[in-house]
Amino acid sequence: MAISRAQMLKELLPGLNALFGLEYEQYSDEEHTLIYESASSERSFEEEVKLSGFGAAPVKDEGNAISYDSAQEAFTARYNHETIAMGFAITEEAMEDNLYDSLSARYTKALARAMAYTKQVKAANPLNNGFTNSYQTGDGVNLFTASGDGVTGGGGHPRVDGGTNDNRPATAADLNETSLEAAIVTIAALSDERGLLIAARPRRLLVPSAGVFGAERLLKSEQRVATADNDINAIRSMGIVPEGWSVNHHLTDSDSWYVITDVPNGLRHFERTALETSMDGDFDTGNVRYKARERYSFGVSDPLGIYGSPGA
Structure with missing residues (x-):
């Protein structure tokens, strides 16, 4: 339905002092780049397969034959690209009679804002839903899971060797020195699929907007936070979270927190089609239509790329 003069009656009359409501600042439309590894795609979907290597080498007794191990595929992560699109139309008469501003310029900016906002919400979706079976990874369990967490769809990320990996606390905890050290x-x-340690390390602490003050104190204080002790802040002095902390304003749980690790192929973003905008005029009605469209997907290949807690 086209935006008509009836929907902007005040803009057709003299005496209006100001138009407002479309000039709000917005949070960065690049917050997802601090979480995801990005790649381009030329297909309707992408799949990434986690491989299982070999276990620890056994002792070979004198005169005996060596042991042979086998490798296999562990699980597959699939990325189905979504098409995100929106448009608006303005009648010919509304554009002719508007006295104050270019309608197309104002609403084109609003369209870009809506598209950028949607992308950041999509990017935060795996984290916001990863503590329940609303979002599960290719191994068939919740994105965030631990042995003994008592959560449906939990129990740790299963490995080929029969063991599990945890990427959340078994008992949910708020962000503090103890929980971050744990x-x-x-x-x-x-460990990898055969139980070999993978030397994973923290890279960045990620918090919602309500957690920025605690994160700053926790990573920047020279002494331990919220104690009377004169001990050093070991997390800071060791530089164990080298990229510090960042905020994602689209995280919906105010006391959740996350640690991005250096495990490769963790959280992945595929861009199938970059943002495109277009406009055309309808000959019969005179309406002018504007459209924005892009295709992308956000997901997780290796869940060991992130650790998270929903807060206590």
Whole structure:
């Protein structure tokens, strides 16, 4: 339905002092780049397969034959690209009679804002829903899971060797020195599909807007936070979270927090078609139509690329 003069009656009359409501600042439309590895795609979907390597080498007794191990595929992560599109139309008469501004310029900016906002919401979706079976990874369990967490769809990320990897605390905890240190220890203990340690390390702490003050104190204080002790802040002095912290304003749980690790092929973003805009005029009605469209997907290949807690 086209925007007509009836929907902008005040803009057709003299005496109006100001138009407002479309000039709000917006948070960065690049927040997803701090979480996801990005790649382009030329297909309708992408798949990434996690491989299982070999286990620890056994002792070969004198005179005996060597042992042979086998490798296999562990699981597949699939990315189905979504098409995100929106448009608007303005009647010929509304554009002719508007006294104050270019309608197309104002609403084109509003369209771009809506598209950028949608992209950031889509990017935050795996994190916002990863603590329940609303979002599961290619191994068939919740994105964030731990042995003994008592959550449906949880129980740890299963490995080919029969073990599991945890990427959340078994008991949900708020962000503090103790819980972050426990997360760092858990990340250091992550193993590959055959139980070999993978030397995973924290890279960045990610928090919602309500968590920025705690994150700043936790990573920047020289002494331990919220204690009377004169101990050093070991997390800061060791530089164990080298990229510091960042905020994502589209995280919906105010006390959740996340640690992005250096495990490759963790959280992935594929761009199938970059943002495109176009306009055309309808000969019969005189209406002018504007459209924006892009195709992309956000997801997780290796869940060991992130650790998260929903907060206590």
